[in-house]
Amino acid sequence: MxxxxxxDYLLSYTDTERSALSQKSDPFNIETNEELSYNKTLDHAISKNEKMRDFLNDSQLLIVKHARFSSLPPHSHDYIEMCYVYSGKIDMVINSEKISxxxxxxxxxxxxxxxxxLDTAEKDILINILIKREYFSTKMVSKIAHNSTLSKFAIDALSEDQKHNQFIVFETVNHEFIEDAIFGILTHYLxxxxxxxxVIDTYMxxxxxxxxRSFHEKKVQYYQSHNQLYIGDILTYIEQRQGNCTLSDLARVFNFNxxxxxxxxxxxxxxxxIDLIQEIRLNQATTLLRxxxxxxxxxxxxxxxxxxxxxxxxxxxxxxxxxxxxRKRLQQLGDSL
Incomplete structure (x- = not known):
């Protein structure tokens, strides 16, 4: 594709959207003021959706387009959900907080x-990427953080924010680049x-x-606006120099004791x-070995x-x-794939 x-696929009407447009009953046949569990919400959809059944049983990734012209009542589930607004505007209520x-x-x-x-209109297209927790940790987090102290720190900070708030909103700084990646995923998924x-794993x-990167840049802007030192700036400086700097160098650059x-x-x-410098240098060495x-x-x-x-x-x-x-072990592992 x-x-x-x-x-064209994203703009075309699904059966659920046609039903909503013709003012038939709610697609899930559920009272909108009922607080729902994961399985309750999907009971009606699962029996008719083979991909959803596969996802619940053994697949680690499922991509669905949210049905327009309707709302989805309060619910929760046991997988991680990544929501991407392809077009328009999506209003959500998360833990009683309204998010746009x-x-x-x-x-x-x-x-x-x-x-x-909440209610969506014609141009409000939301793509939901449903992710099993094991996929999120093994496929994405572990590989991204493998050889970067800054990436590890950003992921830890992200995890802490998510643990505290249970959700994170990313206002992407490179929308066209992200959109291309979404197109790539959908091409191979559909x-x-x-x-x-x-290919999908790589795009993810x-x-x-x-x-x-967006999360890190937002943190940088926040600390700069409050005239505070951000540890991410220090890690960036050290990694860019591959650990070839001293504490005195850092103190002079950042104007601190x-x-x-x-x-x-x-x-x-x-x-x-000292331990931080050793970690960055060893990361550099393993990258070169590989x-x-x-x-x-x-x-x-x-x-x-x-x-x-x-x-x-x-x-x-x-x-x-x-x-x-x-090096030998990684070469043998690559040959066996």
């Missing part, structure tokens, strides 16, 4: 949170072919990475400045280590194998 065919989402916005809903979607699953990682900065890093990251044919000696040098024995000691302490065995 090309982009125009995807657009505009075109390009995402809303990430945790499991168990009570939410409802007309699956060989490797479609892998791209989307989540963009949402993380070295002792204060050391305590600030420990409080916000949970590790000392993606290049450079000699281990060259990798050690590019990762900022001057003492070879010290590098081997640190590497083994973290990965429980030598750099050579690490």
């Amino acid at each position: 090309n982009k125009q065919q995807i657009r 989402l505009n075109q390009g916005d995402f809303c990430l809903l945790d499991t168990g949170v009570i939410h409802q979607i 007309e699956p072919s060989i490797f479609s699953k892998e 990682m791209i989307i989540f990475s963009e949402l993380l 070295s002792n204060y900065l050391s305590r600030f890093i420990k409080k916000n990251v949970g590790k000392s400045f 993606t290049t044919d450079l000699s281990i000696e060259a990798i050690i040098q590019q990762s900022g280590y001057k003492n070879i024995n010290f590098f081997y000691k640190k590497f083994y302490a973290v990965f429980h194998e030598s750099p050579k065995d690490y």
Whole structure:
């Protein structure tokens, strides 16, 4: 399917939308003021929807278009829901708080949170990506955070915000890029072919990475507007220099006392400045081991280590194998796929 065919699909009326337009009964046949559980809400849809049955049984990802010209009563469910506004405006009530989402916005809903979607009109197109929790952690979070201290920190901060609020709204800064990724997912989801699953996984990682970037930039703007130091700025500075900086360098750049900065890093990251530098350098080393044919000696040098024995000691302490065995194991794993 090309982009125009995807657009036509999203704009076309579903049976549920035709029913709503003809003023028939509620598509779920439920009183709108009833607080509903996950299974209650979907009982009527599941029996007629093979993809929904597959998702509940063993699939990890389901994509559905929300039915326009109707509302969805308060409900909760046991999967993570990622809502994307393709066009128009979507009004939701989440934990009794009214939220308005505009075109390009995402809303990430945790499991168990009570939410409802208010009346929608012709141009209000909402795409719901339903995600099993195990998919969210193994396919997306773990891979994105694999080699970046900043990504790990952003994901932890995101998790804390979601744990506190049970939902997060992302006002995306690169709407066209996100839209292209959504088109890519829908193309392979609606007309699956060989490797479609892998392509969808990749697009999902791209989307989540963009949402993380949006979340990080929003945090940066907030702290800057309040004239406060943001730990994300420090992590960005260190990672951009691949760990080749000192605490004195940081203190000078950010105009803070070295002792204060050391305590600030420990409080916000949970590790000392020295341990943080070692983590970033080891991340750089593992990236080079996986993606290049450079000699281990060259990798050690590019990762900022001057003492070879010290590098081997640190590497083994973290990965429980030598750099050579690490590279060999990953090469064998790649050959077996």
